[in-house]
Amino acid sequence: MPKKGDGQLKEHANNTCIDKLDSFFWRDSFEERRCLIPLTHFAKAEGPKGAKTRTWFSAPGEDGLLVAASIWRSSDEWGECYSMIMTKANESVAGA
Template sequence: MCNLYSNTMPVGAMRQLFAVEPGSDDLGNAQPLPAIFPKGTAPIIGLDADGTRWMKNTHWGFVLPQVSKKTGKPIQPKAVNNARDDKLRTSSFWKNSFVERRCLIPATSFCEAKGRNPATYVWFGVKGDDARPPFALAGVWRAFAGNYGGEFRELITSSMVTTTPNELVRDTHPDRMPAILHPEDYEEWLTGDPKSAFLLIRQFPADEMVIHQSGEGLKSDKGGL
């Protein structure tokens, strides 16, 4: 599971890395995001019907409407921000998005918390020449229109795919880690058929990853700024 990650890439760098034309970029003058939490702003790369790549800001987490058990009235929805790989092809909550609306989620690090009171926040990334080399997580997206916080809202929502952790992440989170994609697999994740796309969800090699920082209270990866 991942409930916190960062994306401190400049917009221009994201366009170049993910081959998005300026006219298909809706981020504007977006600022670096050293801490992205569920229900927060999450840039993604997706596809138009004609195959053109676009880049948009989304709401991190598929909206799951809820009603009060006492009153039966709508209450604040949940944001389901992690999609387990073992549920993608079987759960009605995820299946259509996996088949029809896969996306790339740009990131420069992700965080897992270990322990409680106080928790240790461990920030993971990939190895490279830069302080925080960029990478992409496998994601899915869908549109939402409905009651949200007492008002009608229309949103593009996203969720990252999680898989079993490698040996580097396992010591902090023994069950799940985000599915990191290799750059040569970006196109196949976006455009391939569901069977070939599913094969791309696998443990990212531990020897190609690094722990950027670890400590109590580190709820923001400001080391990437």
């Protein structure tokens, strides 16, 4: 994660928990740079660190598409970076 107060992205981030959106690191992105990420599949990671497994979910239909609420920011190191906003899973995902 970034050094406190420098505002720079130091490590790759691929999701953001909804309860962290008001933090220093994500606040500006949430207020000013919201977006949708189109996807056809996503995975839910489960299990202890070092032994995680994934349950995959796919969009319905052969050419299905899902969208994820997201935020973005620019990084000198990686260019534009996107982060899916994560919240408590709904019943179809939580029960998988």
